[in-house]
Amino acid sequence: MAIPSSCSPPEESFDDQVDAVMRATQLLVAITAPAMADVDVTLPQFRVLVMASGDPSLNLRSVAAGLGVHPSNATRACDRLVAAGLLDRREDPADRRQIVLTLTEAGRRLLDSVMGRRRVAIGDVLAEIPGDTRAGLAEGLKAFSAAAARLHGVHEPSTGWAP
Amino acid sequence: MAIPSSCSPPEESFDDQVDAVMRATQLLVAITAPAMADVDVTLPQFRVLVMASGDPSLNLRSVAAGLGVHPSNATRACDRLVAAGLLDRREDPADRRQIVLTLTEAGRRLLDSVMGRRRVAIGDVLAEIPGDTRAGLAEGLKAFSAAAARLHGVHEPSTGWAP
DNA sequence: CGCAACTGTTGCAGGTATGCACGTATTCTG
DNA sequence: CAGAATACGTGCATACCTGCAACAGTTGCG
Numbered sequence: 189m190a191i192p193s194s195c196s197p198p199e200e201s202f203d204d205q206v207d208a209v210m211r212a213t214q215l216l217v218a219i220t221a222p223a224m225a226d227v228d229v230t231l232p233q234f235r236v237l238v239m240a241s242g243d244p245s246l247n248l249r250s251v252a253a254g255l256g257v258h259p260s261n262a263t264r265a266c267d268r269l270v271a272a273g274l275l276d277r278r279e280d281p282a283d284r285r286q287i288v289l290t291l292t293e294a295g296r297r298l299l300d301s302v303m304g305r306r307r308v309a310i311g312d313v314l315a316e317i318p319g320d321t322r323a324g325l326a327e328g329l330k331a332f333s334a335a336a337a338r339l340h341g342v343h344e345p346s347t348g349w350a351p
Numbered sequence: 352m353a354i355p356s357s358c359s360p361p362e363e364s365f366d367d368q369v370d371a372v373m374r375a376t377q378l379l380v381a382i383t384a385p386a387m388a389d390v391d392v393t394l395p396q397f398r399v400l401v402m403a404s405g406d407p408s409l410n411l412r413s414v415a416a417g418l419g420v421h422p423s424n425a426t427r428a429c430d431r432l433v434a435a436g437l438l439d440r441r442e443d444p445a446d447r448r449q450i451v452l453t454l455t456e457a458g459r460r461l462l463d464s465v466m467g468r469r470r471v472a473i474g475d476v477l478a479e480i481p482g483d484t485r486a487g488l489a490e491g492l493k494a495f496s497a498a499a500a501r502l503h504g505v506h507e508p509s510t511g512w513a514p
Numbered sequence: 515c516g517c518a519a520c521t522g523t524t525g526c527a528g529g530t531a532t533g534c535a536c537g538t539a540t541t542c543t544g
Numbered sequence: 545c546a547g548a549a550t551a552c553g554t555g556c557a558t559a560c561c562t563g564c565a566a567c568a569g570t571t572g573c574g
Contacts, residue, residue, distance in 0.1 A: 204479070205489040209473050210466070212492035213379045216497040220376060225419060230560065231394070232533095248522060256388060258563050265561080286522040286568045303373070310372050314497035314530060315364070317491070325491020326368040328484050331373035335479035336378040393530065393561095416556060421533050428531080448540045448551040510550060 193326035204301060209332075217248075219313065227298060229274070232265050237274060237299050246289040247280070274298060373494075382476065386468035390461060392437070395428055400437060400454060400462050410443070410453040437461060456500075 224234060232255055240246050246258065252262035266289060269275035274295035280286040314322060318340050387397060395418055402417050415425035429452060432438035437458035443449040454462065454464050477485060 200486065202474070202488060205485060206474050206477060208479065208489040208492045208496070209379070210469060212496050213376075213383060213473075213495050216376045217380065219503060220498055232561070249462050249520085258560080259522070260524080260564085261562055268560080283521085283571070288523075296456075306373060307369055307470070309364070310376075311369050313495060313499045313502060314369060314372065316496055316502065317494045321494045322368060322492050323363060324487030325495060326363060326371040328480070328488020328491055329371045331480045331484045332476060332488060333371070333375050334391055336476045338384060339476060339479065340378075363518070409552075411553095420531080421556080422552070423534085424532055431530080444539070445549085450552075510558095 191298075216310075218308040219309045223302045224311065229269070229272070229298070229301060232261075233269055233274075234302075236265055236269060236289075237295055240275060240289050240291045240295070240297055245280070245328065247286045248289070249286075251289065267296070382472045383469040385466045386472065389492055390465060392432070392435070392461070396432055396437075397465075399425075399428055399432060399452075403438060403452050403458070404462055407442070407453065410449045411452070412449075413451065432458070437457075511512045 224231075227234070229237070235255060239251060243250065247341055248259060248262045248266060251266060252259040254263070255262060266275055266277065270277055274292055276292050276295075277287050278290070280288050300340045317325065378388060387394075390397070392400070398415055398418060402414060406413065406494065411422060411425045411429060414429060415422040418428070429438055433440055438457055439453045439458075440456050441451050441453070443451050480488065
């Protein structure tokens with residue numbers, strides 16, 4: 189935690205800043221969630237797609253860990269994605285116990301579609317903010333992302349959130 | 352969209368700023384999601400609790416709209432929450448067609464518990480950021496929240512995201 | 515080589531989400 | 545007051561998520 193008490197005049201308390209982040213997170217999710225509304229995949233399935241887009245050698249064990257579920261569930265979730273033509277599975281030539289999960293072209297398109305709509309929604313809001321405030325926001329968020337990546341493992345889990 | 356082109360020197364493009372928000376959102380969700388891991392409610396159920404905490408006269412119709420599902424599903428989701436002792440349902444004396452959904456004491460405790468853990472997780476990251484950057488971040492997020500609330504209906508839907 | 519460890523699969527079982535159609539109670543409207 | 549509109553509930557059907565246990569194929573190690 190290490191609440192920084194050596195700030196200049198506490199014109200704004202640390203707790204207030206945390207509040208601002210929490211409220212913004214809630215709105216951020218509310219804004220970006222509709223981008224998944226008309227997509228024909230469930231949330232766990234979408235999270236698998238996001239993981240696959242970030243890890244070119246994703247295996248089922250990682251999927252189960254990322255979803256926080258039993259490995260058998262990962263198997264079946266990926267089975268459905270493969271059946272839907274969104275995911276591809278191959279044996280790992282280096283270790284034939286494992287299978288490598290990759291996005292199909294359709295899977296990438298679906299992901300790009302959702303991300304594109306999220307981007308538009310965020311852009312709409314961002315365009316309403318004065319330029320200097322927006323610059324400070326972007327700088328702060330980059331620092332936040334860097335700190336978060338440093339604290340929570342270097343590899344951002346990339347759990348495609350939603351709903 | 353209205354991409355502001357009249358910024359000072361474009362030391363950072365608008366698209367880069369949107370990227371920063373998207374990446375931060377992803378990490379934000381990844382950080383706050385584990386707060387729901389050991390809670391015994393599903394995501395739709397949790398969203399209902401969040402809605403109930405923000406609307407003291409929540410009815411089933413609003414739940415269905417907020418979840419984006421068929422009204423019958425809202426009925427049953429709330430039934431399960433009532434059975435779990437997390438939600439309370441009463442007839443609306445003003446309009447006996449409707450039902451008023453309120454959090455029970457246990458429901459509020461569950462919500463507070465999750466939010467508390469989210470707060471700690473965010474605070475941990477925030478504490479790593481220099482004070483001035485953090486101040487700019489908080490200011491930017493407040494502007495973002497205000498703009499988002501202005502664009503997407505005054506009443507933040509408060510869809511308790513996760514996973 | 516033989517055994518342990520790892521990765522993934524399948525059968526089994528329960529809970530949940532979701533939509534649709536139909537019915538009930540209540541309120542509003544002409 | 546009669547009919548429309550609204551808010552819910554129930555029955556039914558389907559798909560998905562989830563865990564557990566048991567099993568097969570591969571790899572690594574002594």
